[in-house]
């Protein structure tokens with residue numbers, strides 16, 4: 001009996017950790033299936049960011065791939081950005097706008113977009129919903145197309161009050177060389193955060 005009383009608060013605490021994200025998502029023009037997809041992707045994004053946070057170490061291969069040579073000030077910048085991303089998913093009220101099939105805002109190859117000065121809105125283009133869900137994806141799928149969770153991380157990192165990142169490089173090949181030649185630039189590059197979080201998640205799975 002006594003044991004149960006002691007364990008109860010711990011169990012509630014771990015349940016809260018599991019159920020942390022998402023905060024209060026709002027949806028515009030999204031079907032019920034799309035809403036449920038977005039919520040799953042948010043849980044995955046939060047888990048991926050948590051996995052990445054503990055992998056910010058000098059010896060970590062995923063960290064080195066996406067942020068290059070270890071240097072404490074750069075590692076601190078990456079840690080701060082991951083933490084801001086997690087907080088944003090956990091706390092911010094975000095509206096997810098599902099763009100229609102022939103939206104003029106969605107160029108070919110655009111999965112999603114944001115306006116960096118509006119951290120309360122993400123626009124999702126139809127191809128976004130064709131991306132794999134990180135928790136179900138194979139390594140190859142993650143490497144080939146990226147994931148829905150990774151895309152949310154990429155976009156949210158652009159918010160001025162979250163990571164204020166740019167698009168200095170796109171795709172895994174280019175961004176892994178960018179990490180070697182410009183490790184400082186990688187810490188303010190959206191794809192670098194996406195790939196680090198996706199790889200950290202796969203590694204921890």
Ligand SMILES: [Zn+2]
Nearest residue numbers: 154166167190
């Ligand atoms: Zn971008």
